Amino acid sequence: MPDPSKLSTATGQLGPICAVTGKALTFSEAIxxxxxxxxxxxxxxxxxxxxxxxxxxxxxxxxxx
Numbered sequence: 797m798p799d800p801s802k803l804s805t806a807t808g809q810l811g812p813i814c815a816v817t818g819k820a821l822t823f824s825e826a827i828x829x830x831x832x833x834x835x836x837x838x839x840x841x842x843x844x845x846x847x848x849x850x851x852x853x854x855x856x857x858x859x860x861x
Contacts, residue, residue, distance in 0.1 A: 802833070814838055 804813050806820035812833035813820055819835050826833040829842055840846075 816842070 802813050802815075803810060804820040805811075807822055809822045811820065811822040812826050814826075814835040815832035816834050816838035821833065821835055825835065827836065827839045828834075829839060834842065
């Protein structure tokens with residue numbers, strides 16, 4: 797059970813406050829790192845991870861045969 801002092805309803809739903817940025821989150825947005833709720837941006841900053849996908853150009857029109 798989260799600490800009630802670290803919860804917010806600023807987004808219209810009950811959810812945690814990011815321990816790093818102070819941003820109000822919903823529970824579906826929050827990521828738990830070392831028993832703290834953090835937002836995605838703070839998670840990337842804390843862990844130093846990057847996206848696992850490669851970006852590539854997608855043709856503007858698809859050719860259907």
